Amino acid sequence: MGLIKCLDCDRHVSLNADHCPHCGNKRFREQYFERQKRWEEEEIRKKENDIQKAKELKFSSVEEMKKAEKTKEKNLEIFEWVVDNSTNIVITLAIIIFLLWKFAFSR
Numbered sequence: 526m527g528l529i530k531c532l533d534c535d536r537h538v539s540l541n542a543d544h545c546p547h548c549g550n551k552r553f554r555e556q557y558f559e560r561q562k563r564w565e566e567e568e569i570r571k572k573e574n575d576i577q578k579a580k581e582l583k584f585s586s587v588e589e590m591k592k593a594e595k596t597k598e599k600n601l602e603i604f605e606w607v608v609d610n611s612t613n614i615v616i617t618l619a620i621i622i623f624l625l626w627k628f629a630f631s632r
């Protein structure tokens with residue numbers, strides 16, 4: 526318990542140590558907590574951005590917006606799949622049409 530990462534050497538150090546035993550970094554604790562704080566501030570900013578964006582795009586909530594984004598992504602994936610497989614799809618359709626045509630004229 527109480528292990529944090531030294532940002533200079535990327536190895537774990539006990540919170541109680543007064544310097545990093547791996548690289549001798551004396552500021553490992555401050556560096557870690559500064560980064561932690563920056564990360565938290567970044568998270569808050571992201572959340573505020575999302576709320577702002579949802580408002581601008583007239584979504585009732587951030588969840589609604591995220592859901593819509595996911596649906597959009599999914600549709601894009603399907604579209605990309607169709608584009609990637611367009612040759613196969615065309616060939617398959619051609620074979621089906623050919624077989625239907627052959628069947629129709631074989632009677």
Ligand SMILES: [Zn+2]
Pocket residue numbers: 531532533534535536545546547548549550553
């Ligand atoms: Zn270190």
